[in-house]
Amino acid sequence: MSLRFSLMGPVRAWRGDEEVDAGPRQRRAVLAALLLNNGVRLSNDQLVGMVWDDPRPSAVTALRTYVYKIRKTFPELDLRSKDGGYTLRAELVDDCRGEPLEGLPGRYFEAQRVRLAELRLHSREEWLERELDVLELQKHVASHPLRERPRALLMHALYRDGRQAEALDHFHQARALLNEELGLDPGPELREVHARILKGDLHLPRRPEQLPPDVADFTGRADEIARALQVLPGTVGITGMHGSGKTALATRIGHLARHRFPDGQIFVRGHDVAGELLRAVGVENPAGDKAAQWREKARGRRFLVVVDDLQTAADVEDLHVPGSAMIVTSVRRWNALPGVTWLKVAGLAAAEARALFDQVAGGARSSAEPELTTKVLARVSHLPNPVRVLAGKLSARPHWTVAMLLRQMERETVLGDAIPSDCRAVLAPMIKADDRLTEAERHLVDCFARRGDEVIDVCEAAEMTGGEIGTIEMLLESLADVHLIEPLELGRYRIPHFVQMFYGLRTLAPTS
Known part of the structure; x- marks a missing residue:
């Protein structure tokens, strides 16, 4: 269950839907000081100065006692101690109960009370501007x-x-x-x-609302979401193989952060990113230096921009505007782009993949055959898009069991292009990835699949293909860049189960 806190009124905490007693006033003051500096390391002296206006010599001992009791009350809280200080990371919400930090005296909390009240006022006015x-x-x-x-x-x-x-x-x-x-x-x-x-010429500014709908059955990615929300309004890059749910994650982050960007949200998929941004804010037929025009249009405003499936770094490199945010999704990580915080996503954790499967297919189906469900999910490397398709297929066939679904998946590895359309949907991420490979890259990953080993090194790959080690290493790195293999250490790589299954299917497919 999620743990969250509010400072907009008395210091309060919830675990799931149940409120948790945050303790007496002085302990709540220590908790509040840590929450007000979410993610920032505070020394003992800094914390003591925040909580006590005129601290006694025993204040440090009292502080340690309060931190101990906070940890005991909230064992799942990310409260770390290092070098005589503390860092806390937690989810904060605004429950709109009254005066911020209610009941906490002292100069520090009075100043923070004014700041939080002003933030709340600005947030309210941003909502009023939208509505x-x-x-x-x-x-x-x-x-x-x-x-x-x-x-x-x-x-x-x-x-x-x-x-x-x-x-x-x-x-x-x-x-x-x-x-x-x-x-x-x-x-x-x-x-x-x-x-x-x-x-008589008052016109409301054009406010784009282009975010796709949030995914109702979105599952997992809590760490990635928390990191992205900390980075915004900076630029966040999301990279991972096809089918890993990059677009769904970007959309979820966008919906969670949209209230911070009152001038609108713009969603772009394509090469002419600057042109699409200008069209979104009302510029018809943009021409010339479109990046410069966008920076001029966006100056002093706060937009949230999502660029989906970025193909080249040049499409976004001159579009940053202070105050606005950008979320980029791309199979490749574009390291040449400055100021981007990259998040890499792959398959879900096993428990999260099972939760997604249960949500779509119905939990009773997997509970009856837990080991076979685990095997089905592992075959697609826990990637959310294939998991969702497989669960949807099972949901549409109420008389099927998980064992039947697995048997069909195994039978289809010898059917080649004759596999049913819904099974092609499961393989769609790999089909898309394969279409973008060179012949040399495709031959190398085919060799991986034929060998059947989970891990291979550069020398083994060169021996299999007959290529030079230098050339093979470049090809392996290229495959790693698009997440078809995973680098373990210099010269060694692992092939995900889903990739191995797909190229095994290609190897076994009948030829005419």
């Missing part, structure tokens, strides 16, 4: 009458709904209030909205 709900905007403006941004959004929303007079009246109210309370006139945004309403 432009008149009633919610009216409530927000009533609670924060001196904030100009939400009042400008309210004028937008009223004008959009044909309520021009009310929109103009809000400008006059703001001008009177700002002058009375602060001795100021409305700022440039309010004045511009007012002027455009008078001219």
